[in-house]
Amino acid sequence: MRALFRHWLAAALLAVCWPGAAQAQAPAFISIIIDDLGQNPPRDQRALNLPGPVTLAVMPDTPHAAEFARQAHKAGKTVIIHMPMDPAGGPFAWRPDLPPTELQSRLDAAFEAVPFAAGLNNHEGSRMTSQPEAMEMLMSTLQQRHLFFIDSRTSASTVAAAKAQAIGLASASRDVFLDDTRTAEAISAQLAAAIRLAKKQGSALVIGHPHPVTLDVLERELPKLKAEGVEWIPLRQLIAERGNKAMGGHGKNGLYH
Template sequence: MPRRKKPKRPAPSRLGWAFLFLLLLVSILAALWVLRPMVEKPRELPQVAGYPKKPLPEPKVSKPLAPRKPVPQPQRALTPSTPKEKLPVACIIIDDMGQNPSLERKFFKLGLRLNFSFLPEAPFTKRLATEAHARGFEVLVHLPLEAHQVYDHSHILRLNLNQDELKKQVRFLVKKVPYAIGVNHHMGSAFTEDETHVYWLLSEIKAMGLFYVDSRTTPYTKIPEVAKKLGLPFAERNIFLDDSTDFKSICRYLDKLIKEAQKRPVVAIGHPHPNTLKALEAYENRLKTQVNLVPISEFLREKYDKAVLERF
């Protein structure tokens, strides 16, 4: 039997396609119309009691803070406007050292170019003389000599010693002070008036390669006269800072030191008293700016020809 042919489906007409397109367009437009209020204007929130109806103003932007000015640091003591080598020369020696470490170490910390003379048999002499040397200070022996008044000291140099005894005693005492480069005396008003004993003493000091500072505990001292004969470098004390330990009195003598130094080089002697320390602290700036405080060896170099001091 011959196969039956399937009937062909009619092709959609152009009119149908046009209708579908129009329907789709209408649907899109309707959707846009419904959504328009949501896009154009957001829904207003209900007002809350006490809440401002007007919009809040925009926050003000603070101006940037100016950078803080640096706080000036406290300045140390003023440095002299005049070079040190052109300032008047002065020298300060602190005697009676080696007895009170806590007080005496405060003198080391003053920031002044001081010199320290140690009692040979004081209990802390070896330790403190070593510390003073390590800190750059010059060390002397504070040699006990016989005074007119009664003075008890186990190894005092007395006028009843012969030359050999005195020589032995001097060497014994000097060796007790490490790093000593010179000698001055403790008390000694009777001893230094006796020319013979002064000659024996200074001859031994010269033989040991040391210099001498005359503390001038009597106006009748023979030390300058004998030292010149021996060719021994020596200096003389001009001012005692603390014969009175009153603070104002010590300050007056420091004023005198500064004034006298304008005329000539000056040697002043003080002692490790609390008020001496206090006065030196108060005068620290003036002693740095108005005079040139020097080590005692440098003071002697100002006085003597270089050839005389070759051993220093």
């Protein structure tokens, strides 16, 4: 008990003598998702080989989806379903014109196609993620399966994260896309922006794609994160750190817009 009191007293004195100490020691975390996997084995392998707790988002309608998901799971990586949503097409895609029974059938098929999935994020979906009833259905299914949801935020009109938050489903929202512009300079700048955001708000959730230039930048820059004062953490840990609260760019007072 005395040792605990001395530790508390030392921390209190440090805060009084150096008011910036608490802020200087505040943790900053980054989690990274690589989307669009299952299409190209050499590029998929490069994503799998990234030196840290990368999350691998596998598209269910790709030729190597199941094989790659098993390989990634065996390697200890987090696998999620990269679920096609309108305007994306294909046999798994969720569209506003489909009845709930067909939406459920396509979702169940996606879980069959991508084994070991720990959660799901949307592929495209700027129209679909604005549909309240469909998003409520999706979040309910994920909750029943004890999985999490990541809102890729491909549209400002998304209600997906809000529907997850409303039922207490473990979830988080994307902060930074790395490679909307596919140049090394632009991708490096986006990663630097993610680092600044992580330091400002405590964490940043980053999404990139298995483009060769993106992987080039990540292979070079990710080993430097610790020196930048940022810790690269697994996606589940980032969700826990955020506690289902919306970041400033996604809502107000922890609630999604």
